[in-house]
Amino acid sequence: MSTIAATVPRGRTRRRVRVDGWRWAGRIFLVFMLLYTALPMIWMLITSIKSGFAAMQFPPQWWPEEPTLASYQKLLDPQNSVGQDFLRFFWNSLFVSTVTTILSVIVAVPAAYAFSRFRFPGRNFLFFAVLLRNMFPAVIFLVPLFILMRAIGLVNTHGSLILTYLTFGLPLAIWLLKGFYDNIPVQLEQAARIDGATRFQAFILIVMPLSTPGIIATAIYSFIGAWNEYIYAYTFLSKNEQLTLPVGIQRFFSENTTDFPGLMAASFMMSVPVVVLFLVLQRYFVRALTEGAVKH
Amino acid sequence: MTIVTGKAETGRRLQPGRSGVLRNVWQHRADYAYVLPAIAVMLVVIAYPIYYTIELSFFKTPPGLQLRDKTFIGFDNYTAILTSPVFWKVTWNTLIWTIGSTFFSFVLGFGAALALHRDFVGRGVLRAILIIPWVISAVAASYIWKWIYHSDFGIIGAVLVGLGLADQPPNFIDNVSTVLPSLIVVNIWREFPFAMIMMMAGLQTVPEQLLRAAEVDGANAWQRFWHVTFPHLRNVSTVTILLLAVANFNSFIIPWIMTGGGPSNASHIWITHIYELAFGRQRWGVASAYSVLLFLMLMVLGYFYVRALAGNERKEGGA
Numbered sequence A: 001m002s003t004i005a006a007t008v009p010r011g012r013t014r015r016r017v018r019v020d021g022w023r024w025a026g027r028i029f030l031v032f033m034l035l036y037t038a039l040p041m042i043w044m045l046i047t048s049i050k051s052g053f054a055a056m057q058f059p060p061q062w063w064p065e066e067p068t069l070a071s072y073q074k075l076l077d078p079q080n081s082v083g084q085d086f087l088r089f090f091w092n093s094l095f096v097s098t099v100t101t102i103l104s105v106i107v108a109v110p111a112a113y114a115f116s117r118f119r120f121p122g123r124n125f126l127f128f129a130v131l132l133r134n135m136f137p138a139v140i141f142l143v144p145l146f147i148l149m150r151a152i153g154l155v156n157t158h159g160s161l162i163l164t165y166l167t168f169g170l171p172l173a174i175w176l177l178k179g180f181y182d183n184i185p186v187q188l189e190q191a192a193r194i195d196g197a198t199r200f201q202a203f204i205l206i207v208m209p210l211s212t213p214g215i216i217a218t219a220i221y222s223f224i225g226a227w228n229e230y231i232y233a234y235t236f237l238s239k240n241e242q243l244t245l246p247v248g249i250q251r252f253f254s255e256n257t258t259d260f261p262g263l264m265a266a267s268f269m270m271s272v273p274v275v276v277l278f279l280v281l282q283r284y285f286v287r288a289l290t291e292g293a294v295k296h
Numbered sequence B: 001m002t003i004v005t006g007k008a009e010t011g012r013r014l015q016p017g018r019s020g021v022l023r024n025v026w027q028h029r030a031d032y033a034y035v036l037p038a039i040a041v042m043l044v045v046i047a048y049p050i051y052y053t054i055e056l057s058f059f060k061t062p063p064g065l066q067l068r069d070k071t072f073i074g075f076d077n078y079t080a081i082l083t084s085p086v087f088w089k090v091t092w093n094t095l096i097w098t099i100g101s102t103f104f105s106f107v108l109g110f111g112a113a114l115a116l117h118r119d120f121v122g123r124g125v126l127r128a129i130l131i132i133p134w135v136i137s138a139v140a141a142s143y144i145w146k147w148i149y150h151s152d153f154g155i156i157g158a159v160l161v162g163l164g165l166a167d168q169p170p171n172f173i174d175n176v177s178t179v180l181p182s183l184i185v186v187n188i189w190r191e192f193p194f195a196m197i198m199m200m201a202g203l204q205t206v207p208e209q210l211l212r213a214a215e216v217d218g219a220n221a222w223q224r225f226w227h228v229t230f231p232h233l234r235n236v237s238t239v240t241i242l243l244l245a246v247a248n249f250n251s252f253i254i255p256w257i258m259t260g261g262g263p264s265n266a267s268h269i270w271i272t273h274i275y276e277l278a279f280g281r282q283r284w285g286v287a288s289a290y291s292v293l294l295f296l297m298l299m300v301l302g303y304f305y306v307r308a309l310a311g312n313e314r315k316e317g318g319a
Helices: A002-007 A011-048 A070-076 A081-117 A123-133 A138-151 A158-182 A186-194 A199-210 A212-228 A231-236 A245-255 A260-294 B002-018 B021-027 B029-056 B076-082 B085-117 B123-135 B138-148 B155-162 B179-203 B208-216 B221-249 B253-258 B270-280 B284-318
Strands: none
Touching: A011 A260, A011 B085, A011 B123, A011 B138, A011 B179, A011 B221, A070 A081, A070 A260, A081 A158, A081 A199, A081 A212, A081 A245, A081 A260, A081 B029, A138 A158, A138 A231, A138 B029, A138 B270, A138 B284, A158 A212, A158 A231, A158 A260, A158 B029, A186 A199, A199 A212, A212 A260, A231 A245, A245 A260, A245 B138, A260 B123, A260 B138, A260 B179, B021 B029, B029 B284, B076 B284, B085 B123, B085 B179, B085 B221, B085 B270, B123 B179, B138 B179, B138 B253, B179 B221, B179 B253, B208 B221, B221 B284, B253 B270, B270 B284
């Protein structure tokens, strides 16, 4: 590279030559990452449109000779038992995730606001206590929580999941939102309060709208977390009609160990809602991180 | 403006030095209402389980959850764990898993963030595709990769055979020596987008003028990165690495679904091992003692975690 640079006399062009080296390294790296990321997903899609027989061949059919949507039809058909189960799991996941998301926002917003604005005694302690929650794995809490849920009669209900999902989503939600509120000037609220608004009104009318990206990011995070959660659902629920998708799919696979097209189709359909949701709203997520958590 | 509300604010801030703690707490009683729901949920679902786990770790427990029949045995559960060879095997696995996953996720994520920082056609689409693995369920990811690694019909084996690099498809996840690296590859696939998002957000906070000034002063791309960009990212890097390390240390789904810890404990990490002890073999007391040990180790990690976040906090306060 230095020899090329030496042959070009003027500074401006020389700089561009050097930058191009890095740019090419970046491009090659991105191509590598794209392959690493996308190939498994593409293989999932290709497998899902094969017949069970076509999937079990060596060497594999790189592209199915007879593409078929049979797996999808089976999973989405309310007439047969597989379809019934799958649709019910889907609905259960949707219900649990939606309720968790709504409750997370309701609980996290005021807490984050208080941690950002008020200087009450014990504020730092409580804030870090909340954050520390993130550090502890679900397994530590499983046995006692299971006993607790049994004591308050929540085992085998979606309530047990919603309650636990709330707590593992909250720490990051509060942290994210707090960073957001820190960057909203206090003067805006003060101005509103001079105009006669109460602290609460100022919060609802001024701060809430300004923190919408943060709230959307929090909501996405909670929804995705709840949608994908496995270990609590696996432990707390035993009745078939209450299972959420991750556990339901695992059960499906343990009964049909060789139906890889069906499994891939189910994995794909389980991923669609969260991927679409995230892609539509990702700019809020990145913005919330930039303006909230990361900025200093 | 400052006269009306400023008085109330400064009054609040000055209070702690002057009066008793209780009075201080009482004056801020309204503030607690905001955090109360969060704290209440946390107490029920966290404080109680922690207490219960510690208690259970000193008891010998009968199988099943008939915990009334437990008997106190002091530290026996702990000595049993620390003298068992499985403990050291699993600890070693956990170290490899956590460090390997965290290091590569961070490096790949940071690299992708840097490469995506410059504007080019299709950048948004590419960024979106790279994020997808982080969003999809770990259960789905585990099954996708289990199929890719399949010993008879897996695509990687077929490619290796097709290129003449192997005589027959290698068995990635039923082999003691390849199982852990194979699972780490899956974990990195799922984790690097998180590092990428964090570092992309961090890169946006690097002041453009500084970079341009460095360029005018003749700094080359590497010097600009090392002396301008990187120092600005030190804080976000620390937080990202710690979050990754904690998440990896605590991972469960990928090893559990893909191998269940096998073959012969080669892919058991702490969390899957504890889960199996508790729910597989119903040894609640031993599992609780394991959890307490885990807890202590996490406290060490937590010290750095809080310090990194508190560093963030202090800077915010100063700004």
